[in-house]
Amino acid sequence: MRKTLLIVAALVLSTASTNGAGQVKLDLTGTWLFTVTTSAGNGTPTVTLKQDGEKLAGHYSSTQLGEADLAGTVQANVVNFVFGVDVQGTHLDVTYSGTIENQDSMKGTVKLGGLGEGGEESSPAPSKRKART
Numbered sequence: 001m002r003k004t005l006l007i008v009a010a011l012v013l014s015t016a017s018t019n020g021a022g023q024v025k026l027d028l029t030g031t032w033l034f035t036v037t038t039s040a041g042n043g044t045p046t047v048t049l050k051q052d053g054e055k056l057a058g059h060y061s062s063t064q065l066g067e068a069d070l071a072g073t074v075q076a077n078v079v080n081f082v083f084g085v086d087v088q089g090t091h092l093d094v095t096y097s098g099t100i101e102n103q104d105s106m107k108g109t110v111k112l113g114g115l116g117e118g119g120e121e122s123s124p125a126p127s128k129r130k131a132r133t
Helices: 002-016
Strands: 030-034 036-038 041-043 046-052 055-062 066-075 078-087 090-102 105-112 125-129
Touching (some): 036 105
Antiparallel strands (some): 030 046, 030 125, 036 041, 055 066, 078 090, 090 105
């Protein structure tokens, strides 16, 4: 009986931090340092994220695009967020799409809408969570 209770407790604990697909739920809340490379230019924006379930909110900051609030989603290990900025009188909707690799790393692409037909898409953009202080 005691072994059965221990096994059940272990199973409960091991499934408590997973989603329905058996993947570990990761909370992206925190400050992230992105590395972006596009034909329109390179950058290292800072992105502050707050995750609430599948909802994502936050703030984007870079020397190239400035400051903007963002909104997005997290589903399993897929993250997407969008924000709007005005660059030299042109409004751009910027869309990040990526895959969460682990609790401190994600990788994806950025699409800079409005820069010509179809927009500008980056090469894979690695992102690392900023060290907690």
